[in-house]
Amino acid sequence: xxxxxxxxxxxxxxxxxxxxxxxxxxxxxxxxxxxxxxxxxxxxxxxxxxxxxxxxxxxxxxxxxxxxxxxxxxxxxxxxxxx
Amino acid sequence: xxxxxxxxxxxxxxxxxxxxxxxxxxxxxxxxxxxxxxxxxxxxxxxxxxxxxxxxxxxxxxxxxxxxxxxxxxxxxxxxxxxxxxxxxxxxxxxxxxxxxxxxxxxxxxxxxxxxxxxxxxxxxxxxxxxxxxxxxxxxxxxxxxxxxxxxxxx
Numbered sequence: 669x670x671x672x673x674x675x676x677x678x679x680x681x682x683x684x685x686x687x688x689x690x691x692x693x694x695x696x697x698x699x700x701x702x703x704x705x706x707x708x709x710x711x712x713x714x715x716x717x718x719x720x721x722x723x724x725x726x727x728x729x730x731x732x733x734x735x736x737x738x739x740x741x742x743x744x745x746x747x748x749x750x751x
Numbered sequence: 752x753x754x755x756x757x758x759x760x761x762x763x764x765x766x767x768x769x770x771x772x773x774x775x776x777x778x779x780x781x782x783x784x785x786x787x788x789x790x791x792x793x794x795x796x797x798x799x800x801x802x803x804x805x806x807x808x809x810x811x812x813x814x815x816x817x818x819x820x821x822x823x824x825x826x827x828x829x830x831x832x833x834x835x836x837x838x839x840x841x842x843x844x845x846x847x848x849x850x851x852x853x854x855x856x857x858x859x860x861x862x863x864x865x866x867x868x869x870x871x872x873x874x875x876x877x878x879x880x881x882x883x884x885x886x887x888x889x890x891x892x893x894x895x896x897x898x899x900x901x902x903x904x905x906x
Binding site: 673675676677716717718719721724728743745746747748749750751 | 792808809810811813814815817840851852872875876877878879880881882883884893894895896899901902903
């Protein structure tokens, strides 16, 4: 059970800012994205522009294997525009 | 003189109230420093011919603070003589001409603080999870920094 956080455009497409999702403990970043899109199909359009932050470390949507603990924070990070 | 009393500090704040240049520069002033360098990011009133009404910022606050702390650590590694660093970023609605970010750095001599301020703003734009929405008269647009490596700038 991980905490998924949505920001900026991804929050608009998903219609919410945060939720808890049940996902396998060991999962690739890409598989995790696919799980999330299953729940929020409208997110599919931004797939090429987002990355994750897992426990506040950036992770590309690729084959990297994530080892998740219960309560871990996963954030959808659209292209940033601070400053 | 005991410089060990003036321990180098990082002052990082994300807030929705109006930012103050006086406040941020005063944070970094030190009797051991002859230079305070400052960057102020303000909001422009136009983008590609469209009139910008105001900006709205949101942040992944906990991670943004952590990433800014990392920037401060890197600054101190690159320019060890840097004394204090202050980064204040505004969140929520920012009216035109008001500041969205103020960065101040103090150092004994000017070269280091000038370089450090430039590094701070450039790296902030590439790595800190903060998002800006430009509100126009009849639409809005989530902006993407060109420094952001996961944005598709050509579409």
